Amino acid sequence: MSSIRIKAKERNGSVDVKTLMKHNMETGLRKKKDGSKIPEHWITDVTAESGGKVVFVAAFNTSISKDPYLAFKFAGKKGDSLTISWKDNKGKTDSAETIVK
Amino acid sequence: MDRRSILKITATLTAAAAATLAFPRMVFAAYNQKAFKNPKVEDSLNELFGGNASTPSGDIKLKAPDIAENGAVVPIEISTSMKVDKIAFMVKENPNPLAIVADIPAGTEPMVKTRVRMGKTTQVTAVVSSDGKLYTASKEVKVTIGGCGG
Numbered sequence: 001m002s003s004i005r006i007k008a009k010e011r012n013g014s015v016d017v018k019t020l021m022k023h024n025m026e027t028g029l030r031k032k033k034d035g036s037k038i039p040e041h042w043i044t045d046v047t048a049e050s051g052g053k054v055v056f057v058a059a060f061n062t063s064i065s066k067d068p069y070l071a072f073k074f075a076g077k078k079g080d081s082l083t084i085s086w087k088d089n090k091g092k093t094d095s096a097e098t099i100v101k
Numbered sequence: 102m103d104r105r106s107i108l109k110i111t112a113t114l115t116a117a118a119a120a121t122l123a124f125p126r127m128v129f130a131a132y133n134q135k136a137f138k139n140p141k142v143e144d145s146l147n148e149l150f151g152g153n154a155s156t157p158s159g160d161i162k163l164k165a166p167d168i169a170e171n172g173a174v175v176p177i178e179i180s181t182s183m184k185v186d187k188i189a190f191m192v193k194e195n196p197n198p199l200a201i202v203a204d205i206p207a208g209t210e211p212m213v214k215t216r217v218r219m220g221k222t223t224q225v226t227a228v229v230s231s232d233g234k235l236y237t238a239s240k241e242v243k244v245t246i247g248g249c250g251g
Contacts, residue, residue, distance in 0.1 A: 014210065027218070029196065044132040045132050053206075053208075054206055055206060055208065055209050056203065056204070056205070056206070056209055057203065057204035057206075058201055058202065058203040058204070058213070059132045059133065059137070059201065059202045059203075060200075060201055061137045061197055061199055061200050061201065062197070062218075063192060063195050063197065063199075063200040063217050063218045063219075064200060064201060064215060064216070064217055064218070065173060065174045065175075065215075065216040065217060065218055066173070066174075068215065068216070069176075069214075069215055069216050070213070070214070070215050071178075071212075071213070071214035071215070072203070072209065072210070072212060072213055072214070073209065073210040073212050074208060074209040074210065075208040075209070075210075
């Protein structure tokens with residue numbers, strides 16, 4: 001299952017996108033019981049594409065909360081496809097696709 | 102050019118084309134290490150926008166709670182009536198202030214909503230770049246329990 005949940009709804013030519021990505025977003029500041037630091041591990045980049053066009057791009061720092069939530073709006077219509085992908089600092093990526101409602 | 106080398110080139114080109122088709126195109130914002138892993142707000146802005154001179158603007162709406170009970174999850178929203186190409190958000194006294202940078206291509210509304218971590222009570226600032234100039238909006242957020250770990 002994809003780590004990304006997307007809700008995309010169109011109203012008056014504008015698509016309202018809400019997305020949740022499942023990711024620990026480890027800051028690198030937390031410590032384990034033995035005092036050693038948990039290495040940082042976080043999503044660095046998020047991209048949204050619709051109809052082969054990039055509609056939103058974001059870069060995250062470790063200060064974005066665990067399981068990041070992101071919302072934005074772009075010009076589109078019902079039935080458009082929307083793909084959201086993320087990449088983390090260890091090079092792992094995931095993506096999910098949805099149809100605008 | 103003999104027949105053999107032409108065949109070779111054609112084969113290479115076909116393979117390249119197939120590779121492009123096989124993997125979906127993934128475009129990512131250039132995550133800027135220097136801007137993000139930087140304890141100073143001014144240096145981050147320099148790295149991001151090539152300058153840090155900014156003007157406070159009333160046209161930027163920055164929504165954040167007055168008091169955040171849990172610093173690990175502070176909802177924020179930035180929107181503006183200006184035509185912008187980038188929106189950034191900073192938490193002044195976090196170890197690395199810069200939290201998010203969003204690129205706004207044409208056709209996308211200058212709005213972004215997310216949740217950030219805050220270490221302690223401090224000022225949060227939205228920075229937008231419009232027409233090569235930087236505009237800001239700031240707000241003080243009180244944090245009851247810090248959310249940076251430690």
